Amino acid sequence: MNTFSSKLLEDAVNQFAKLPGVGKKTAIRYVLHILKEDNVQVMDFGNTIMRLREEIKFCKNCHNISDNEICEICSTNSRDKSLVCVVEDIRDVIAIENTNQYNGIYHVLGGVISPMDGVGPSDLNISTLIDKVRNREIKEIVLALKTTIEGDTTCFYIFKKLKEYELNVSTIARGIAIGDELEYTDEITLGKSIINRVPYSGVHA
Amino acid sequence: MYLQKLLLTNFKNFHEVEIEFSEKINCFVGNNGMGKTNLLDAIYYLSFCKSYFNLMDSQNIKHNESFFVIQGTYVKDDNSENVYCGLKQNQKKQFKLNKKEYSRLADHVGYFPLVIVSPDDSEIIIGGSEIRRKFVDSIISQYDKVYLDNLINYNKLVFQRNSLLKRFAESRTYNKENLEIWDEQIVPLGNEIHKKRSEFVDNFKPVFEKYYKFISLNNEKVGLEYNSQLSGNDFKKLLSDNVEKDRMLQYTSTGIHKDDLVFMFDGFPAKKFGSQGQQKSFIIALKLAQFDLLAEIKKFKPVILFDDVFDKLDHLRVEQIIKLVSDNNFGQIFITDTEMQRINNVFEKVKSEHKIFNVDNGAIIMSNV
Ligand SMILES: Nc1ncnc2c1ncn2[C@@H]1O[C@H](COP(=O)(O)OP(=O)(O)OP(=O)(O)O)[C@@H](O)[C@H]1O
Ligand SMILES: [Mg+2]
Ligand SMILES: [Zn+2]
Numbered sequence: 001m002n003t004f005s006s007k008l009l010e011d012a013v014n015q016f017a018k019l020p021g022v023g024k025k026t027a028i029r030y031v032l033h034i035l036k037e038d039n040v041q042v043m044d045f046g047n048t049i050m051r052l053r054e055e056i057k058f059c060k061n062c063h064n065i066s067d068n069e070i071c072e073i074c075s076t077n078s079r080d081k082s083l084v085c086v087v088e089d090i091r092d093v094i095a096i097e098n099t100n101q102y103n104g105i106y107h108v109l110g111g112v113i114s115p116m117d118g119v120g121p122s123d124l125n126i127s128t129l130i131d132k133v134r135n136r137e138i139k140e141i142v143l144a145l146k147t148t149i150e151g152d153t154t155c156f157y158i159f160k161k162l163k164e165y166e167l168n169v170s171t172i173a174r175g176i177a178i179g180d181e182l183e184y185t186d187e188i189t190l191g192k193s194i195i196n197r198v199p200y201s202g203v204h205a
Numbered sequence: 206m207y208l209q210k211l212l213l214t215n216f217k218n219f220h221e222v223e224i225e226f227s228e229k230i231n232c233f234v235g236n237n238g239m240g241k242t243n244l245l246d247a248i249y250y251l252s253f254c255k256s257y258f259n260l261m262d263s264q265n266i267k268h269n270e271s272f273f274v275i276q277g278t279y280v281k282d283d284n285s286e287n288v289y290c291g292l293k294q295n296q297k298k299q300f301k302l303n304k305k306e307y308s309r310l311a312d313h314v315g316y317f318p319l320v321i322v323s324p325d326d327s328e329i330i331i332g333g334s335e336i337r338r339k340f341v342d343s344i345i346s347q348y349d350k351v352y353l354d355n356l357i358n359y360n361k362l363v364f365q366r367n368s369l370l371k372r373f374a375e376s377r378t379y380n381k382e383n384l385e386i387w388d389e390q391i392v393p394l395g396n397e398i399h400k401k402r403s404e405f406v407d408n409f410k411p412v413f414e415k416y417y418k419f420i421s422l423n424n425e426k427v428g429l430e431y432n433s434q435l436s437g438n439d440f441k442k443l444l445s446d447n448v449e450k451d452r453m454l455q456y457t458s459t460g461i462h463k464d465d466l467v468f469m470f471d472g473f474p475a476k477k478f479g480s481q482g483q484q485k486s487f488i489i490a491l492k493l494a495q496f497d498l499l500a501e502i503k504k505f506k507p508v509i510l511f512d513d514v515f516d517k518l519d520h521l522r523v524e525q526i527i528k529l530v531s532d533n534n535f536g537q538i539f540i541t542d543t544e545m546q547r548i549n550n551v552f553e554k555v556k557s558e559h560k561i562f563n564v565d566n567g568a569i570i571m572s573n574v
Pocket of ligand 3: 059060061062063064070071072073074075
């Protein structure tokens with residue numbers, strides 16, 4: 001598309017169009033909307049994005065996105081630190097927190113094993129999880145990954161790594177439809193599946 | 206179960222026709238390009254919600270028209286059932302059973318079971334092994350829901366394993382443990398699929414041989430073997446024994462994705478040594494065996510569509526086939542042929558309830574009474 005009357009406009013549109021789910025048309029709509037806003041608001045918008053990138057931290061304990069070295073969840077005294085829920089990313093943390101049914105802490109892997117996407121075990125936060133187990137900080141691990149081939153493979157890998165240690169490994173009940181991602185499951189179903197978690201019994205069982 | 210009445214509007218080369226069928230054998234006879242295969246395709250639509258030949262629905266609308274409608278009245282369990290399939294240009298296909306629209310077309314497939322034998326099916330013999338695996342898989346999936354899930358998962362796992370082999374090659378690294386997570390998942394699924402395929406072939410083979418014997422008047426010995434690297438071998442060991450090779454190929458060289466069905470005539474590969482008529486007989490016997498299995502699972506006798514099957518067959522085999530399908534074990538049959546003489550001759554020899562329709566460029570005339 002070389003029909004832009006301004007290079008500035010074109011650049012901005014291209015930036016928005018990089019976002020997932022945003023096409024050229026939507027990008028133009030966003031940019032035109034921003035141009036209608038007053039200066040201060042737009043500055044605020046831009047600064048927020050820049051600060052996000054510059055100041056964001058990942059919790060040293062669970063790898064969740066955080067404002068501090070240790071995230072709010074990990075630093076809440078009343079939470080059970082010996083119960084760890086393993087999730088793919090922060091969206092799962094938000095989904096599970098919304099159920100109000102879980103009082104342990106999390107461990108955010110940052111993805112699932114998928115050679116096709118160039119993601120191997122060493123690209124994920126798995127070794128820090130094993131360290132925690134080795135230091136006997138954990139009594140139970142709940143695997144709450146999506147039920148795709150890649151999610152299942154990641155559970156399987158982690159399970160194998162933990163075999164030699166004495167702890168309970170469970171998974172959330174599979175009431176959740178196969179292939180569904182956690183974030184799309186409704187709160188009641190997800191809450192129930194965490195309460196009714198079952199001992200991990202291997203893949204394709 | 207049978208199709209009593211078919212109504213077409215603007216379907217392919219038919220403007221408007223209404224046909225009443227025999228419960229038993231129906232023949233569409235006419236010259237090339239007159240619309241015989243199109244009639245079979247309309248019947249196929251009513252069972253599978255799509256064309257057998259042209260997957261672009263809109264191309265089945267008669268040229269220069271804006272919509273097509275296929276309507277069928279079936280008799281199933283003594284009830285009359287109406288199927289409606291309509292397509293307007295640039296709109297979603299409408300598919301209704303007894304005036305109720307389906308939300309998922311897949312829910313309809315299997316309701317009026319059907320087996321088609323078409324000239325394209327020669328690919329089963331002469332084509333690549335994936336066509337034969339598909340033939341087997343599509344039959345097993347009809348009675349075993351878990352099988353299809355296992356197969357889909359198996360294929361995804363092998364795809365990821367292959368991706369990992371490529372990564373290894375690209376980065377000049379190798380990590381045994383990372384490969385094994387895939388192997389350990391592939392092995393149980395592969396074994397399960399292998400077991401199901403073996404069982405299937407064991408059941409299928411005698412039925413197939415029975416039909417072939419009958420059609421060929423016992424003249425040839427045919428063979429059908431399930432060929433799998435997993436037969437008699439430990440899959441886990443196969444994978445680990447071939448790691449070096451797989452790394453070089455960047456591809457998983459062993460597994461049920463390499464399975465094949467081997468067809469033989471008198472001990473020689475059917476692909477190379479079967480005559481055209483023998484190959485045709487082979488395919489008909491395969492499809493009739495498929496019919497048997499489907500009939501057993503669905504508890505209804507599937508409708509059979511025979512497109513140009515008599516072409517290349519001698520009159521003895523043609524008579525045998527008609528004898529066979531006239532039998533009560535079979536239900537309703539549709540046959541196309543260009544030779545009226547051949548059809549008349551068969552029915553002089555084999556007495557069976559039948560109707561013959563002359564297909565003449567989109568018009569249909571009943572020719573016997
Ligand atoms: N959408 C369409 N609109 C009009 N005519 C069509 C359409 N699609 C196919 N046809 C016509 O239908 C005819 C082919 O019909 P069909 O394949 O049924 O012939 P047939 O009687 O089986 O011939 P053969 O003996 O050669 O197999 C062709 O003439 C083709 O042009
Ligand atoms: Mg034809
Ligand atoms: Zn934390």
